[in-house]
Amino acid sequence: MSKPSAAAATERAPVRQRSLVPLVLVLVVCLAPVLAAVLFYVNPAWVPGGGGSYGTLLDPQRPVPPPQELALTDLQGQAFDLQSERGQWLLLTVDGAECAEACARKLFMMRQNHASTGKNVVRIDRVWLITDDAPVPEAVQTAYQGTKMLRADPSQVRAFFGTDHPEKHIWIIDPLNNLMLRFPEDPDPIRMRSDLGRLLFASQVG
Numbered sequence: 001m002s003k004p005s006a007a008a009a010t011e012r013a014p015v016r017q018r019s020l021v022p023l024v025l026v027l028v029v030c031l032a033p034v035l036a037a038v039l040f041y042v043n044p045a046w047v048p049g050g051g052g053s054y055g056t057l058l059d060p061q062r063p064v065p066p067p068q069e070l071a072l073t074d075l076q077g078q079a080f081d082l083q084s085e086r087g088q089w090l091l092l093t094v095d096g097a098e099c100a101e102a103c104a105r106k107l108f109m110m111r112q113n114h115a116s117t118g119k120n121v122v123r124i125d126r127v128w129l130i131t132d133d134a135p136v137p138e139a140v141q142t143a144y145q146g147t148k149m150l151r152a153d154p155s156q157v158r159a160f161f162g163t164d165h166p167e168k169h170i171w172i173i174d175p176l177n178n179l180m181l182r183f184p185e186d187p188d189p190i191r192m193r194s195d196l197g198r199l200l201f202a203s204q205v206g
Contacts, residue, residue, distance in 0.1 A: 053181070053198070054191040061178040062160065070160055072129070072150040075136060080150050083177055085125060089199070090173035092127040094157055094166040097134035105186075106170055107144045113193050114146075120200045123175075129157055131167075172196075175205045 064070070064082050072080040091110045095103035110126045117124060126147040130136065131154040141149070158164055161171070161179065170192070172181040181199075183192055 055181040055183040061180045064177040089124045092171045094129045097136045
């Protein structure tokens with residue numbers, strides 16, 4: 001009896017399937033950082049030193065006062081009631097109309113953090129309380145369109161914020177009309193964004 005040819009033996013040999021293990025390992029390695037970032041974002045207490053907020057939570061919180069205690073007007077001179085913003089998160093800053101470098105930096109941070117919230121942008125408004133009657137530069141109005149620019153009495157502003165220098169900070173008012181958080185002077189934009197993200201994620205209102 002003749003021996004089977006090499007070609008015939010090759011045809012009868014079972015086809016070895018290529019292992020999927022290397023592909024799975026590559027996918028795991030690529031996705032691990034993303035999954036870890038999501039987990040740490042949702043559970044900040046898992047991060048060393050990440051259990052608390054970056055900004056200072058105010059205790060007690062300060063309710064937004066009525067118009068007779070915080071009289072505001074827009075740049076066209078129309079009265080504005082800050083209590084009408086109930087239901088929205090507010091990023092708020094205080095400064096003179098000239099808006100020097102520190103003022104512009106705060107407005108820029110507010111705008112960028114607002115934009116970074118993606119679909120949550122509709123839940124947030126930006127407010128700038130202007131504590132004098134000087135004209136707001138056209139360039140500033142153009143650069144920060146969408147910010148509610150409201151003139152305010154400086155003594156009423158200081159009484160509301162409970163400090164002689166509210167302009168040093170960016171503040172947050174919650175959807176229940178409470179001044180509830182103050183960011184440090186010249187804040188870290190990434191940590192500021194993290195606080196804002198946590199508030200939006202955890203909030204059932206606004």
